[in-house]
Amino acid sequence: MERKSFADMVCPIARSLDRVGEWWSMLIMRDALAGLRRFDEFQKKLGIAPNMLTRRLNALVEAGLLERHLYNARPPRYEYVPTDRGRDFRPVLFALLAFGNKHFAPEGVSVDLCDIDTGKPVDLALVDRNTGRVYTGTEFKMGAGPAASDGLRKRFARRDAVKSN
Template sequence: MQRTRFNSMDCPIARSLDRVGEWWSILILRDALGGMTRFEEFQKSLAIAPNMLTRRLTALVEAGMLEKRRYSTRPPRDEYVLTERGRDFRPVLLSLLAFGNRHFAPEGASVAIVDAKTGAPAEPLLIDRLTGRPLASPDYDLAAGPAATEATKARLAARSARLLGSDI
């Protein structure tokens, strides 16, 4: 079955999902951000079939999230190292972790975000880099960007009309 592609859509969320939206890809990035680089490490951590892991690693390399580097010539062996783009995915993973702990872990958190020096619990918060203010409604909203198509402008205008007077 051919997967639907989102890479040509106008939406940045759809384009991101096209690159990393498959769950194995997100888990591979989780492990890469945890320091794993080798095929065998990913396979052991995820209990994933080798052919699926090969496809996902290849896709992440093509998406610019990982870089394939040869670490042994005899036998030929490669490692997969996060690129800057891959490292930029860290806040997304931390947000997913916090969301999962909050909404899908009735038994409690199995993984927690903590201050590395003190061990104190930490809670992710998305902020505006320019002002340092939390990106919370009603202070922030979505708007058409300079590259928005007419369809995107219309979708966002309809969204604003629906949400007028309510919190996002």
């Protein structure tokens, strides 16, 4: 069964999920951002089938999240290195880590997000860079961006009209 592609949707969440929404892709990105580079390292750490790993690595390279670098010519062997786009995925993984620790770790926290200098655990927050306002649950909403269609603008306007009544 072929997976539906979200690449042509205008929703940025759908487009992002099209590139990294498959769980193997997220785990590969987690490990690549933690320093793993080679096929055998990913395979050993994840216990993933070689054909699935090949497909996921190729898809991440095609999406511009990883770059393939040849490190051995005979036989050809590659390293997979996060690109700037791939490194920009790190906060998404950190948010998933915090979410998982809060909601799906009944035995307690096994992996914590820590300050790189002090090693002390941090409490991750989403912050508006323009105002410094911290998101705690209801401060922000999705709205129409500059490239939004008229239909999307109307949908958000209807939502806002209902909420103001």
